Amino acid sequence: xxxxxxxxxxxxxxxxxxxxxxxxxxxxxxxxxxxxxxxxxxxxxxxxxxxxxxxxxxxxxxxxxxxxxxxxxxxxxxxxxxxxxxxxxxxxxxxxxxxxxxxxxxxxxxxxxxxxxxxxxxxxxxxxxxxxxxxxxxxxxxxxxxxxxxxxxxxxxxxxxxxxxxxxxxxxxxxxxxxxxxxxxxxxxxxxxxxxxxxxxxxxxxxxxxxxxxxxxxxxxxxxxxxxxxxxxxxxxxxxxxxxxxx
Amino acid sequence: xxxxxxxxxxxxxxxxxxxxxxxxxxxxxxxxxxxxxxxxxxxxxxxxxxxxxxxxxxxxxxxxxxxxxxxxxxxxxxxxxxxxxxxxxxxxxxxxxxxxxxxxxxxxxxxxxxxxxxxxxxxxxxxxxxxxxxxxxxxxxxxxxxxxxxxxxxxxxxxxxxxxxxxxxxxxxxxxxxxxxxxxxxxxxxxxxxxxxxxxxxxxxxxxxxxxxxxxxxxxxxxxxxxxxxxxxxxxxxxxxxxxxxxxxxxxxxxxxxxxxxxxxxxxxxxxxxxxxxxxxxxxxxxxxxxxxxxxxxxxxxxxxxxxxxxxxxxxxxxxxxxxxxxxxxxxxxxxxxxxxxxxxxxxxxxxxxxxxxxxxxxxxxxxxxxxxxxxxxxxxxxxxxxxxxxxxxxxxxxxxxxxxxxxxxxxxx
Numbered sequence: 001x002x003x004x005x006x007x008x009x010x011x012x013x014x015x016x017x018x019x020x021x022x023x024x025x026x027x028x029x030x031x032x033x034x035x036x037x038x039x040x041x042x043x044x045x046x047x048x049x050x051x052x053x054x055x056x057x058x059x060x061x062x063x064x065x066x067x068x069x070x071x072x073x074x075x076x077x078x079x080x081x082x083x084x085x086x087x088x089x090x091x092x093x094x095x096x097x098x099x100x101x102x103x104x105x106x107x108x109x110x111x112x113x114x115x116x117x118x119x120x121x122x123x124x125x126x127x128x129x130x131x132x133x134x135x136x137x138x139x140x141x142x143x144x145x146x147x148x149x150x151x152x153x154x155x156x157x158x159x160x161x162x163x164x165x166x167x168x169x170x171x172x173x174x175x176x177x178x179x180x181x182x183x184x185x186x187x188x189x190x191x192x193x194x195x196x197x198x199x200x201x202x203x204x205x206x207x208x209x210x211x212x213x214x215x216x217x218x219x220x221x222x223x224x225x226x227x228x229x230x231x232x233x234x235x236x237x238x239x240x241x242x243x244x245x246x247x
Numbered sequence: 248x249x250x251x252x253x254x255x256x257x258x259x260x261x262x263x264x265x266x267x268x269x270x271x272x273x274x275x276x277x278x279x280x281x282x283x284x285x286x287x288x289x290x291x292x293x294x295x296x297x298x299x300x301x302x303x304x305x306x307x308x309x310x311x312x313x314x315x316x317x318x319x320x321x322x323x324x325x326x327x328x329x330x331x332x333x334x335x336x337x338x339x340x341x342x343x344x345x346x347x348x349x350x351x352x353x354x355x356x357x358x359x360x361x362x363x364x365x366x367x368x369x370x371x372x373x374x375x376x377x378x379x380x381x382x383x384x385x386x387x388x389x390x391x392x393x394x395x396x397x398x399x400x401x402x403x404x405x406x407x408x409x410x411x412x413x414x415x416x417x418x419x420x421x422x423x424x425x426x427x428x429x430x431x432x433x434x435x436x437x438x439x440x441x442x443x444x445x446x447x448x449x450x451x452x453x454x455x456x457x458x459x460x461x462x463x464x465x466x467x468x469x470x471x472x473x474x475x476x477x478x479x480x481x482x483x484x485x486x487x488x489x490x491x492x493x494x495x496x497x498x499x500x501x502x503x504x505x506x507x508x509x510x511x512x513x514x515x516x517x518x519x520x521x522x523x524x525x526x527x528x529x530x531x532x533x534x535x536x537x538x539x540x541x542x543x544x545x546x547x548x549x550x551x552x553x554x555x556x557x558x559x560x561x562x563x564x565x566x567x568x569x570x571x572x573x574x575x576x577x578x579x580x581x582x583x584x585x586x587x588x589x590x591x592x593x594x595x596x597x598x599x600x601x602x603x604x605x606x607x608x609x610x611x612x613x614x615x616x617x618x619x620x621x622x623x624x625x626x627x628x629x630x631x632x633x634x635x636x637x638x639x640x641x642x643x644x645x646x647x648x649x650x651x652x653x654x655x656x657x658x659x660x661x
Contacts, residue, residue, distance in 0.1 A: 085576050094574050100567065100570075113571075113572070117572075
């Protein structure tokens with residue numbers, strides 16, 4: 001495609017098998033995907049289809065048993081632990097279903113975390129973290145600890161933390177799994193906004209209405225890509241019913 | 248991540264779990280307290296012996312001749328002790344020989360002494376005292392000071408007058424109104440006029456002198472002496488250290504002649520010097536210090552194990568946090584540093600507390616005894632060094648475990 005944005009992720013025959021002793025479990029059996037910059041992808045599939053394994057591989061938390069994974073033009077499938085840690089730090093922003101914030105640290109400190117490992121100095125760190133929190137609408141909650149925040153606010157802190165190092169990819173694993181539908185919609189509109197701002201987002205979900213916010217849905221079945229198609233509608237809000245549950 | 252950053256994270260963590268941190272450093276506190284307290288006391292005794300005790304018994308450039316060493320170190324063999332016990336006491340003949348051998352001595356003095364059951368004044372008495380017959384110069388060579396009245400004079404000595412200077416404890420007991428000078432005291436059947444009272448010496452071993460009666464040697468020799476002309480100790484003070492060595496050589500020769508020792512026969516007398524006394528003390532001192540490392544290392548090993556255990560529990564409890572940190576880009580080294588910093592700080596805090604408590608104990612000993620509290624810098628440095636070593640070595644295993652956690656498993660850990 002001419003004039004299309006550069007490719008961020010390319011995988012060829014990406015496979016992962018787990019030796020469980022008695023049997024070998026094939027979690028991924030040759031996944032080929034391409035993701036361009038500024039795409040908003042939803043990865044779907046039934047449980048056991050390999051969604052989580054794929055996320056772990058893309059997030060450089062794990063390495064494949066076979067196949068290639070090229071991130072921003074360089075192969076990463078054979079890297080050592082410390083190099084993977086560096087890539088996680090610079091290229092990937094994680095958002096988890098359970099938020100995974102440090103419980104005794106303030107929102108600001110939580111957001112600073114990736115910057116600590118990036119070697120950013122304390123003053124610059126605070127400033128960047130404050131900007132990131134402002135971006136997700138939590139400028140007035142910086143000194144709050146997670147237990148003083150609502151679920152939606154916690155997930156926003158997590159998103160700010162994921163974005164603070166300006167990663168190539170925002171990798172979200174069931175980001176709305178622990179949230180009610182109204183808050184889910186809030187978080188999704190934040191994702192859409194970030195996407196409009198140029199952020200590449202890959203999101204694992206099993207909820208169709210959440211996946212509807214993405215541009216493209218990749219469906220995995222039995223460790224293989226079953227389908228990959230762009231969503232038909234282009235304006236997510238227009239097509240989505242208000243998520244408030246009526247009586 | 249820098250070491251500084253690791254320390255910051257560790258401090259935050261320690262502060263967040265104050266009680267747990269406090270418990271984990273108890274073992275180290277005990278070990279270091281013990282180390283510092285023992286070294287403080289031993290060093291205090293050291294200083295006391297060197298500055299007060301030895302100095303008061305023997306000034307510089309002073310040596311004395313006795314029958315055998317007054318302070319046994321327990322290092323002599325049985326045969327040696329038997330041989331020393333056969334040595335005759337010095338007597339006035341020996342004194343005369345020494346006087347001839349060291350004519351230019353600054354001081355030459357001798358004394359005999361005995362313990363006595365009681366001293367009387369009227370119906371008052373003081374039990375368990377020491378009576379000393381000292382020659383001229385004796386009170387000077389001992390550095391005894393007079394509180395009231397006067398000391399013994401050459402005239403007292405020459406005429407063997409029945410006069411005495413008494414220690415403060417006797418004066419208090421016999422003359423509670425403080426009017427000792429000019430009164431009579433009675434020892435057995437003899438009466439002596441009190442001419443002066445000594446200043447209190449106090450001190451760990453000085454108490455005995457506070458309950459002493461000093462009289463001219465010749466007076467003692469004629470009245471209370473157990474054996475005529477016997478001398479317990481002949482003391483010689485020379486002007487310089489080099490003169491002292493020459494005087495000792497001359498004295499040795501003179502005594503061998505006067506005692507009729509054949510060549511090759513061993514001396515049947517003993518030289519005592521302040522340096523000799525100090526070396527005896529050093530032997531005791533070394534035994535004390537040799538016991539410290541063993542006891543300290545036991546408590547530090549226990550302290551280290553306590554820290555390691557608590558750190559291991561902490562690693563398990565914080566598995567998820569470790570997973571998050573790894574997902575955010577922490578390397579194995581970063582996690583390792585964080586936990587090592589934590590165990591080191593805990594252990595160093597323990598060492599710091601231990602130093603404070605140990606010094607406190609030392610101060611307490613100083614208050615309750617005449618020993619000065621003295622802590623050498625090397626002991627503080629050792630305490631801090633040990634704290635660091637315990638912290639690092641007890642943290643290394645938990646830190647390795649934390650750093651090697653698989654991030655996926657760690658993130659999923661409930």
